[in-house]
Amino acid sequence: MRLVQYTTIDGGRRVGRVSDDDGNRLYLLDKTSTVLELAEAAIAQGASIAALVEKRTAAATIDYGELLRDGRVLAPVDHPEPARFLVTGTGLTHTGSAAARDKMHVLTHGEDAEESDSLKIFRMGLDGGKPGAGKIGIQPEWFFKGVGTCVVPPGADLPMPAFAKAGAEEAEIVGLYLNGPDGRPYRIGYALGNEYSDHVTEAENYLYLAHSKLRSCSIGPELLIGDLPEEVRGHSRILRDGTVIWEQEFLSGEAHMSHSIANLEHFHFRYPMHRRAGDLHAYFFGAAVMSYASGVKTASGDEYEIQAQTFGKPLRNRMVSVPDEGLVAVTQL
Known part of the structure; x- marks a missing residue:
């Protein structure tokens, strides 16, 4: 459904x-x-x-x-108070994401560098990310993406800030949740998502990961109700002037993840601040493939298309550069 x-x-x-x-x-x-x-x-x-x-x-x-x-389809869920819609995620849950992160490490530190923290945390997930029902496993990576104002509808433009070094897709599955009146989290369903990050900024220094994630994203167009299949097969594409310049199949679902969804959810919702009654949450589960790892340099006007039969119609968005705002000055009160 x-x-x-x-x-x-x-x-x-x-x-x-x-x-x-x-x-x-x-x-x-x-x-x-x-x-x-x-x-x-x-x-x-x-x-x-x-x-x-x-x-x-x-x-x-x-x-x-x-x-x-007509551009009338909205994100699968939203909140009348966007600040009460928290958008977060985790990485290094799929082999492809771990390889891409390690490539950034090699480019910065050379082939002879010690194993990166990215690969270490990925291996930790393989060893302890699926502890079994009722058990707590190893802690995953986690990042903050933004609030409801950063979610653009399917078909809408993804803005690339003038200060950004780059912008590229991350095809992911997103868990969507609502906290009940008693603060208990309930999963509404799942959707496709384009997590859309600045991998060049991230590659400069791993500590810039937080900055690279503070961008817009898109979710949808369809909300899957019920259980997520163990395996989800899909395609991620980039089109430039109507021509596909990059395409790759992705495999997701727990069969291709180093963490169980229940484990990811536990480490997100264990924080009381994430269990405020009435808040919505969108949680990106990690990307399996990304064009950056293939050496693709995206440009303003490129269109991203993410599709998986499990989720129906594809998610499409175009990246568009926005004007430079210059220095953002703070006024003393």
Whole structure:
């Protein structure tokens, strides 16, 4: 079951269920303006989102492709107060990401350098990242991406700041969560995501990782309800002037990860500040492949396309340079 949030012609909001046949139609959900409202209702009723969707699915449909062409599809979940939507993630959970990080280390320190911290933490995940049900494993890497204002909808531009050294895709699976009134975290579902980072800045010094992550990102267009398959196969592409300049298959899901999702979730939500009642969380689970590791230099106007059959329609965004803001000065009060 997959859901889509979108805006109506008159500026309202609706949620639709993707048709099971060709995925080109959305069945409208009665009395449902947002996925957040749907999740809140599920928590309040002690029911699953899937059960509520079954009850609310109407006979009326809308053309999904038209919504995408018109730019009316929204991120799979959002919050009316964007500051209460925390966007975070973890890296080094897939072999590809570990290789790319190690390549940065080699470029900076040479072939004879000691094993990088990136490879060390990846090996730690292999050894202790899947402890089994009810057990706590090894701690993963973690980073802060931003708040709800950094999430751009599917089809929208990904801004590349003038101060950025580069901008490139990271095709990932994203877990989406809502904290209930008692502070307990509930998983709403999963979506495709483009974590979009500045790998050149990161490569200059590993301690610049935090800076390289403070960028926009995109999630969607579809929200997968229920369990994530053990294996997710997809493709990540970059198009320039309509021509594919880079493409690579990616493998994700727990079968291709060094950490279980439950372990990643524990180390995120163990912090009380991440369990504030009513807050939303988007948590990127890590990339398996990235164009930077293949030596690709992206440019303004490049279009990123991330697709996996598990998640329906592809996630597409174009990178666009934004004007230099210059010095940001602070005013004394």
